[in-house]
Amino acid sequence: xxxxxxxxxxxxxxxxxxxxxxxxxxxxxxxxxxxxxxxxxxxxxxxxxxxxxxxxxxxxxxxxxxxxxxxxxxxxxxxxxxxxxxxxxxxxxxxxxxxxxxxxxxxxxxxx
Amino acid sequence: xxxxxxxxxxxxxxxxxxxxxxxxxxxxxxxxxxxxxxxxxxxxxxxxxxxxxxxxxxxxxxxxxxxxxxxxxxxxxxxxxxxxxxxxxxxxxxxxxxxxxxxxxxxxxxxxx
Numbered sequence: 029x030x031x032x033x034x035x036x037x038x039x040x041x042x043x044x045x046x047x048x049x050x051x052x053x054x055x056x057x058x059x060x061x062x063x064x065x066x067x068x069x070x071x072x073x074x075x076x077x078x079x080x081x082x083x084x085x086x087x088x089x090x091x092x093x094x095x096x097x098x099x100x101x102x103x104x105x106x107x108x109x110x111x112x113x114x115x116x117x118x119x120x121x122x123x124x125x126x127x128x129x130x131x132x133x134x135x136x137x138x139x140x
Numbered sequence: 141x142x143x144x145x146x147x148x149x150x151x152x153x154x155x156x157x158x159x160x161x162x163x164x165x166x167x168x169x170x171x172x173x174x175x176x177x178x179x180x181x182x183x184x185x186x187x188x189x190x191x192x193x194x195x196x197x198x199x200x201x202x203x204x205x206x207x208x209x210x211x212x213x214x215x216x217x218x219x220x221x222x223x224x225x226x227x228x229x230x231x232x233x234x235x236x237x238x239x240x241x242x243x244x245x246x247x248x249x250x251x252x253x
Contacts, residue, residue: 070243
């Protein structure tokens, strides 16, 4: 499969714990995006990378959130000290520069 | 600022009938417009996009969309609906110098046999 992959698909954690998600983009894509989707809403932009550089972060991305793309390939999104409000679907997408964004299957986070 | 409105939470249509899912947008400059579909517990699948050129764009699975600049709309259409088209549909917009997609809240399409 040559699409965007995300791991894990589901994560259940207790409030206050740290969690990390991984995204593997389509191999030749140099842009990688993270979005968050809550129930009944469309995805909301969190951050994006061009190669290994993180070029923009949304106001939604509090200081408990950090994202990396160390070698310009896969990316990780870490949430520290999770809160119940962090429960959502976290979507990763990739694209060639300004072209169409292709999405992965998402990681569903449940914070108890 | 850019935004998308999908005025209908749900659209119901009988199989074989034409369907329309509405979308209006607001953006500075020329819009890049997209439609995505989401099946339960799945990510978003790209259907089609408008960047420039012909106002009627054709996409995957027989879907098409019409860009109307004066009405700032980008409605999704299909001549003959299938039960398997039942899903959540999202319209999204991006400015020509931007990168982040701004999504509508989605429209649930239900096609009944």
